[in-house]
Amino acid sequence: MDWAQAASALLPYRFSWLAVLFFGLAALAYGRGIRVLSEQGEPVSRWRQLAFWVGLALAYGVMHTRFDYYAQFMFFIHRGQHLVLHHLAPLLIALANPWRALAAGVPESRFKAFLGSVLGSAPVRWGYRVLQFPPVAAFLFVGLIFFWLQPEVHFYAMLSEPRYLLMNWSMWLDGLLFWWLILDPRSPLKAGTLGFGKRILLIWAVTVPQLALGARIAVSKTPLFDVYEVCGRAWPIDPMNDQLLGGILTWIPPGMMAVIAMLIVLRRLLHQGETRPLATQGDTP
Numbered sequence: 001m002d003w004a005q006a007a008s009a010l011l012p013y014r015f016s017w018l019a020v021l022f023f024g025l026a027a028l029a030y031g032r033g034i035r036v037l038s039e040q041g042e043p044v045s046r047w048r049q050l051a052f053w054v055g056l057a058l059a060y061g062v063m064h065t066r067f068d069y070y071a072q073f074m075f076f077i078h079r080g081q082h083l084v085l086h087h088l089a090p091l092l093i094a095l096a097n098p099w100r101a102l103a104a105g106v107p108e109s110r111f112k113a114f115l116g117s118v119l120g121s122a123p124v125r126w127g128y129r130v131l132q133f134p135p136v137a138a139f140l141f142v143g144l145i146f147f148w149l150q151p152e153v154h155f156y157a158m159l160s161e162p163r164y165l166l167m168n169w170s171m172w173l174d175g176l177l178f179w180w181l182i183l184d185p186r187s188p189l190k191a192g193t194l195g196f197g198k199r200i201l202l203i204w205a206v207t208v209p210q211l212a213l214g215a216r217i218a219v220s221k222t223p224l225f226d227v228y229e230v231c232g233r234a235w236p237i238d239p240m241n242d243q244l245l246g247g248i249l250t251w252i253p254p255g256m257m258a259v260i261a262m263l264i265v266l267r268r269l270l271h272q273g274e275t276r277p278l279a280t281q282g283d284t285p
Helices: 003-009 017-039 046-063 067-073 075-096 099-105 110-119 122-131 134-148 151-159 161-183 196-219 227-231 239-270
Strands: none
Touching: 017 046, 017 099, 046 067, 046 075, 046 161, 067 075, 067 227, 075 134, 075 161, 075 239, 122 134, 134 151, 134 161, 134 196, 151 161, 151 227, 161 196, 161 239, 196 239, 227 239
């Protein structure tokens, strides 16, 4: 592969202003925010910066590069795409705890004041509390996986650009909400966030059904997703092998990431008696 081919792989398969604005503005705000915080004597640790940039780049890469083409014509690539959008990338961004840097990166202006008033309004705060209510958060996290992997729903989602975009963006945004609920570095004893024990139970609650779904797809003896037969596959691979790989990606890696998340939560549980100021919470995993 020459440089021209490598560069073309980074170009979007289907251009999306939504992706450009979302990821571009997030990158600009974060880059400016870490500079502002550093000038104020509150530098963001390098590992947190790395976690944010890697998470943001991974999400952009699977949504708005040539990778998205293969995700539409190979089932196992599609499952890798959702593994990144729903698990890996949002988990990294939640670990980065980027919210202060993002807020600091928005220039002082009427727009920032307006944005703050909107985000602080009662309807938005109420909606956020509903979405982050543990049973609702768990239901949405698992429910979206099961919903979009219903063969009939999956068929029409892959054939419709608006539904396809809705599928990907719903997985991405829900992943951000869920993993922040789990990995919020603030102590429940000091900030009233979700207790560490409940976070571990929540991880179990969403992981077990997904493992069962992935195993069912992997061991199925019949093709479940015939949309890839209708549209054709990007590579000449046996349909059952494509489905097997997709099932494994739905089954094994999410379980591994759940274990990692539980270890992080357990570490914080063991250190919850520390008296560090809330402003510095998150500098270590």
